[in-house]
Amino acid sequence: xxxxxxxxxxxxxxMMMLSLLVKTLTSVIKNQWDYYSDNLKHEVQRLALETTGxxxxxLVQNPTAPxxxxxxxxxxxxxxFLTPAYMxxxxxxxxxxxxVSDIDSRLKIHVASVKYTFEMRMKNLALAVGLxxxxxxxxxxxxxxxxLYTDQQLRATFSSSYAEKATRLAEEQANQKDADAKLKNFQxxxxxxxxxxxxxxxxxxxxxxxxxxxxPKQRAPIRVFVYEFFGSLLTGILVSIAAPxxxxxxxxxxxxxxxxxxx
Amino acid sequence: MNKFxxxxxxxxxGFVVAAVLxxxxxxxxxxxxxxxxxxxxxxxxxxxxxxxxxxxIALAVYIWGxxxxxxxxxxxxxxxxxxxxxxxxxxxxxPGPGAPPAPQGGH
Numbered sequence: 593x594x595x596x597x598x599x600x601x602x603x604x605x606x607m608m609m610l611s612l613l614v615k616t617l618t619s620v621i622k623n624q625w626d627y628y629s630d631n632l633k634h635e636v637q638r639l640a641l642e643t644t645g646x647x648x649x650x651l652v653q654n655p656t657a658p659x660x661x662x663x664x665x666x667x668x669x670x671x672x673f674l675t676p677a678y679m680x681x682x683x684x685x686x687x688x689x690x691x692v693s694d695i696d697s698r699l700k701i702h703v704a705s706v707k708y709t710f711e712m713r714m715k716n717l718a719l720a721v722g723l724x725x726x727x728x729x730x731x732x733x734x735x736x737x738x739x740l741y742t743d744q745q746l747r748a749t750f751s752s753s754y755a756e757k758a759t760r761l762a763e764e765q766a767n768q769k770d771a772d773a774k775l776k777n778f779q780x781x782x783x784x785x786x787x788x789x790x791x792x793x794x795x796x797x798x799x800x801x802x803x804x805x806x807x808p809k810q811r812a813p814i815r816v817f818v819y820e821f822f823g824s825l826l827t828g829i830l831v832s833i834a835a836p837x838x839x840x841x842x843x844x845x846x847x848x849x850x851x852x853x854x855x
Numbered sequence: 856m857n858k859f860x861x862x863x864x865x866x867x868x869g870f871v872v873a874a875v876l877x878x879x880x881x882x883x884x885x886x887x888x889x890x891x892x893x894x895x896x897x898x899x900x901x902x903x904x905x906x907x908x909x910x911x912i913a914l915a916v917y918i919w920g921x922x923x924x925x926x927x928x929x930x931x932x933x934x935x936x937x938x939x940x941x942x943x944x945x946x947x948x949x950p951g952p953g954a955p956p957a958p959q960g961g962h
Contacts, residue, residue, distance in 0.1 A: 627921065716920025720913055727909035796905050813901045821905060825912070 595747065599740045601845040602750030605758040606736055608838035609785050610831040612758075612765060614722045621717060629666040631709045632673070635702040639679065642698070644687040651686045658685055671703050722832030723825070730796040732823035733830060754788075755842055762839045796820040874915070878907045 637648040644651060652662055676695045683690040725731070740747050796816070882900035889895035890903060898906070 713921050716916065720917040720921060723916055724909075724913035727913060728906070730905075796902060813899070817901050817905060821908065824909070 595741070595744075597845060597848050598747045598751040599737065601755050601842065602740045602747055603733075603737055604838050604842040604845055605750055605755040607733075607830055608758045608762060608842055609754075610725075610731065610827075611833065611838050612762060614718055614725060614831050615765075617721045617725070618714065618718045621721065622714065626667050627713050627717070628706075628710050629669065631706045631713075632669060632671060633666045635706050636674070636679075639698060639702055640683060640686055640690075643683050643690045643692055643695075646687065654687070656688075661686060671706050674699050674703050674706075719829070719832040723828035726824045726828035726831060727821075730794045730820055730824050731827050731831075732793075732795070732820055733827040734819070734823040735795065736827075749788075754785075755846060757785075759839065759842055759846075874911050877911065878904045881907050 640646075640648055640651055646654075651657060676699055679699060680692045680695055683692050683695075740750060882903040885891065885898070885900065885903045886894070890898050892899045
């Protein structure tokens with residue numbers, strides 16, 4: 593029973609570290625590319641359609657519309673742009689006959705829609721990053737679990753010192769405000785972690801990928817493929833789940849351990 | 856379905872068929888490009904298939920969930936005109952026939 597709890601604790605610690613890595617990569621990608629402004633643009637265009645009854649193209653091509661409407665830089669705007677006063681003025685500039693009734697309520701719905709679509713995109717981005725990381729590096733949860741369950745020394749290491757280190761890192765990541773310091777601290781911790789968690793990673797890329805069957809005669813490549821592929825796919829989905837979930841699980845498991853329970 | 860939508864639908868079907876065939880076809884033609892066990896790029900057929908399938912899945916999730924293919928489409932209203940409301944709860948906004956293309960945010 594104890595070995596199972598220790599294996600679970602070690603496994604949760606590893607998953608949490610990988611989850612933090614996915615979160616950081618997602619954050620880096622989010623900062624590099626714009627995933628927000630097209631949602632904002634779409635909602636403003638929808639609002640213009642509802643209030644004027646004309647499509648955005650028609651409104652923009654209208655000779656009475658001001659010139660700046662044709663060259664709005666959406667990437668430089670946020671949802672603070674969607675205030676009732678500003679939008680009423682904006683819609684009137686687009687079309688003098690725009691019906692700007694209930695603008696406050698309408699804007700609340702549009703702002704909620706902008707936020708919802710952005711959050712959904714970020715969740716999907718994290719899933720894509722998690723899958724790409726685990727599939728291409730062949731990080732297999734089954735192999736990690738098996739290694740932890742069978743190797744007592746490994747299990748002891750990951751369920752004690754690493755679990756604490758992972759929890760501390762997750763808390764630091766959540767609390768630290770300075771992005772640069774956060775990234776630097778994370779890089780240092782992650783480098784050490786990836787060196788230590790060498791087991792179960794990249795087995796498919798070896799010249800003769802080992803299968804879980806000890807008999808070399810029975811090592812069917814297709815079996816290795818299925819095992820590694822589905823293992824990595826599952827790991828990708830598991831690490832895409834938010835890091836706080838693994839953090840809570842890790843803390844719950846740590847409290848079950850006898851040495852912690854006594855204290 | 857208009858002409859643009861038909862072309863788009865055919866393109867999508869084409870991409871899906873190509874994506875299904877690629878993990879089978881690419882390992883077969885990889886040796887001609889020097890990709891085989893002990894070759895210039897030492898990868899076996901299984902490894903090539905794994906790399907292709909992995910890349911495809913990650914790319915499909917990205918395109919489906921973050922890119923343009925999956926879109927959050929609110930229910931369409933039959934008329935583009937929205938009557939001004941004088942009382943009661945405001946009607947949720949919805950696009951008419953000439954609604955702008957919905958952005959990403961798949962789910």
